[in-house]
Amino acid sequence: MTEMLLGLMQNEFPLTLNHIRRRMQSANHGSEVVTLMPDGSAQRISHAALTERVDRLARALGELGVEQGDRVASFAWNNQRHLELYFAVPCTGAVLHTLNIRLFAEQLTYIVNHAEDRVIFVDDSLVGVLEKLAPSFEGVAHYVVMGDGDTGSLPNALRYEDLLEQAGGGPFDYPELDERQAAALCYTSGTTGNPKGVLYSHRSISLHSSATLMSDGNGLSRNDRVLAVVPMFHANAWGLPYGAALAGSDLILPDRFLGAEPLAKLIASERPSLMGCVPTIFQDLLRYADEHPDVDLSSLTNAACGGSAVPKQLMKDFEERHGVRIYQAWGMTETSPVATYSRPREDGEHDAQHWEDRAKQGRPLPWVELRLVGDEGEEVPWDGESTGEIQVRGPWIASSYFRDPDPEKFDDGWLRTGDIASVDEKAYVQITDRSKDVIKSGGEWISSVELENELMSHPSVIEAAVIAKPDERWAERPLCCVVLSGEGAASAEELVEHLSSRVAKWWLPDEFAFIGEIPKTSVGKFDKKVLRGQLAEGRLEGRVKV
Numbered sequence: 001m002t003e004m005l006l007g008l009m010q011n012e013f014p015l016t017l018n019h020i021r022r023r024m025q026s027a028n029h030g031s032e033v034v035t036l037m038p039d040g041s042a043q044r045i046s047h048a049a050l051t052e053r054v055d056r057l058a059r060a061l062g063e064l065g066v067e068q069g070d071r072v073a074s075f076a077w078n079n080q081r082h083l084e085l086y087f088a089v090p091c092t093g094a095v096l097h098t099l100n101i102r103l104f105a106e107q108l109t110y111i112v113n114h115a116e117d118r119v120i121f122v123d124d125s126l127v128g129v130l131e132k133l134a135p136s137f138e139g140v141a142h143y144v145v146m147g148d149g150d151t152g153s154l155p156n157a158l159r160y161e162d163l164l165e166q167a168g169g170g171p172f173d174y175p176e177l178d179e180r181q182a183a184a185l186c187y188t189s190g191t192t193g194n195p196k197g198v199l200y201s202h203r204s205i206s207l208h209s210s211a212t213l214m215s216d217g218n219g220l221s222r223n224d225r226v227l228a229v230v231p232m233f234h235a236n237a238w239g240l241p242y243g244a245a246l247a248g249s250d251l252i253l254p255d256r257f258l259g260a261e262p263l264a265k266l267i268a269s270e271r272p273s274l275m276g277c278v279p280t281i282f283q284d285l286l287r288y289a290d291e292h293p294d295v296d297l298s299s300l301t302n303a304a305c306g307g308s309a310v311p312k313q314l315m316k317d318f319e320e321r322h323g324v325r326i327y328q329a330w331g332m333t334e335t336s337p338v339a340t341y342s343r344p345r346e347d348g349e350h351d352a353q354h355w356e357d358r359a360k361q362g363r364p365l366p367w368v369e370l371r372l373v374g375d376e377g378e379e380v381p382w383d384g385e386s387t388g389e390i391q392v393r394g395p396w397i398a399s400s401y402f403r404d405p406d407p408e409k410f411d412d413g414w415l416r417t418g419d420i421a422s423v424d425e426k427a428y429v430q431i432t433d434r435s436k437d438v439i440k441s442g443g444e445w446i447s448s449v450e451l452e453n454e455l456m457s458h459p460s461v462i463e464a465a466v467i468a469k470p471d472e473r474w475a476e477r478p479l480c481c482v483v484l485s486g487e488g489a490a491s492a493e494e495l496v497e498h499l500s501s502r503v504a505k506w507w508l509p510d511e512f513a514f515i516g517e518i519p520k521t522s523v524g525k526f527d528k529k530v531l532r533g534q535l536a537e538g539r540l541e542g543r544v545k546v
């Protein structure tokens with residue numbers, strides 16, 4: 001065999017977060033990080049000054065006995081200190097475990113103990129939640145409270161600012177890291193079974209961050225001011241904080257103030273150019289903006305939305321009424337999370353085809369490979385009609401879970417996502433369902449996602465979640481759980497009429513449940529598991545047959 005001829009480039013230069021940290025320190029002149037404070041004011045710091053605090057924190061971690069590979073947890077909102085942890089922990093070789101503050105108590109106990117977290121950094125506003133759980137944590141040696149608030153009953157609580165003060169200033173001597181080393185840990189929200197740990201590496205985060213700068217993705221640049229509403233405890237806030245640091249964009253963090261009113265005020269005063277959040281927050285913001293005509297969203301040109309299907313009507317309303325272009329992305333914790341992004345070609349008018357493409361989940365980002373696999377393991381063609389499970393592979397896709405291999409989820413180097421979709425000839429993915437949410441009626445699939453999307457395009461429908469209802473004749477039929485803008489704002493018959501020109505006849509529902517609110521998961525998605533449970537136990541209210 002002939003010997004491999006190696007390229008003569010700096011192949012050993014590691015793709016680590018230390019590079020991004022160094023850029024913040026020396027290359028991002030004029031860039032800032034802004035945090036919304038409880039009194040409505042904004043706390044500002046330059047990228048360079050933030051890295052000085054990161055150096056202090058890195059030193060403090062050493063003094064707490066944190067070693068390479070140790071898990072250090074955060075229990076925090078989107079704010080400056082959380083961002084400091086995003087850099088200090090991985091840059092010293094330890095692993096930042098971002099705890100989802102909205103998980104159920106038992107799940108939090110499970111993940112803290114499963115990850116063997118040694119230190120937990122907690123926002124003072126969240127001490128009340130964490131202190132109740134602290135006795136169930138097995139290996140936590142230190143709690144560090146961020147902010148001046150009460151430390152509650154947390155054992156041996158330390159103060160973040162004291163640690164930084166004691167650590168002293170000056171540059172920190174960061175270790176040389178291997179790009180394959182673990183950098184961050186994030187557990188899935190565990191809608192079925194125990195949460196699973198996704199262990200990101202320096203390399204996977206570095207490459208995913210670069211993808212947030214691609215113009216067919218978020219396209220972050222130095223000209224952007226990025227408002228990250230998606231939580232920093234949820235899949236690294238979709239890569240926005242690291243991406244902004246790499247690009248030199250300003251980063252705006254809303255802390256715990258996620259209501260439409262504080263967000264609208266923040267947008268008006270800080271003038272972000274791009275914002276990232278789930279559809280429910282955009283829905284709230286749109287309603288607020290409609291009710292308050294003086295709201296100024298004019299700085300926002302782009303927005304990234306995902307986590308669940310983004311209703312076409314929501315995108316249209318934002319664009320037509322406020323000039324904000326919402327682009328849809330798809331992914332999951334296991335895919336870092338962004339894997340596809342929907343930015344149709346800009347060739348003139350936004351016609352029906354444009355909107356059809358926008359409403360799809362998008363094309364795979366460069367470096368992400370995607371295939372559809374049918375029930376028999378066969379590959380499904382990209383014809384825009386045939387559906388199969390999405391499988392993906394690439395440098396920022398999980399290859400296994402942390403200490404819980406779950407081989408069922410991985411197929412010979414591909415991640416089995418559990419999402420059912422079609423892909424068209426232009427490579428646009430369209431999710432029809434999660435495999436656990438599919439509705440099979442008379443042997444044929446009905447897409448709950450599409451029904452929801454069409455229902456939410458009705459002006460009187462605020463939210464819609466469609467679940468399968470057992471049926472003697474058809475095996476399953478769709479049951480549409482709907483939140484109306486006001487009591488009786490639309491009748492079941494009117495909604496069926498609305499759907500009849502939009503979906504196949506046999507998809508038309510014969511039952512609705514008019515409810516006050518759709519239950520949501522810890523990351524703000526419709527929790528259909530709860531609705532199915534209520535249906536099974538006969539507790540689902542407001543049911544109306546058509």
Ligand code: ADP
Pocket residue numbers: 188189190191305306307308309310328329330331332333334337361417418419431433434523525
């Ligand atoms: P969990 O699996 O705990 O809900 P994730 O946040 O990782 O947590 O969720 C990933 C799932 O969210 C995907 O598998 C998919 O079902 C859904 N999802 C994400 N983005 C979209 C989107 N744009 N359209 C439809 N579904 C989406």
